[in-house]
Amino acid sequence: MAHSATPSPTVSLRPGAAAVRSAAPGSTLASTPAAMLAATPAPVPAAVRVLPIVDALLGTVEFRCAGVWLRLWCADPAGLGAALDRAVAPPRWHPQGGTITVAVAATGRRTGVELHFPLHPDHR
DSSP states (O other): OOOOSSOOOEEEOOTTSOOEEEOOTTOOTTSSHHHHHHTSOOOOOSOEEOOOEEETTTTEEEEEETTEEEEEEESOHHHHHHHHHTBSSOOEEETTTTEEEEEEEETTEEEEEEEEEEEEEOOO
16 A cells, blocks of 8 residues: 655644644645645544543643643542542543543432543643
8 A cells, every 4th residue: 555745634632722733844735625624623522531640649640632641730639539439431531621520429320420620731
């Protein structure tokens, strides 16, 4: 299978920002109507399942999202760790809101209760 010499547009996902498409320098990405449509920002999913790594001492939370490792800071790392211990479903990262949601077991609620933890850019 032959590979083209022109790299395809790439998508990057940052917390709190829309996905951005970029093209190789000198390409004619936006020279045709079809290319202009392809150049519009890709929709950001409402929530992405993640497997977070929580450092309870430093308050950092790391996870992989859209092929990129994110390192964020949580004001309540102990609470997030306790919620992850009691999770009844995979935690979900909401890129638009900058929060991670964990559903924990609760009496009388089959799907559990959702706890939301805001995450911020690592402050170090």
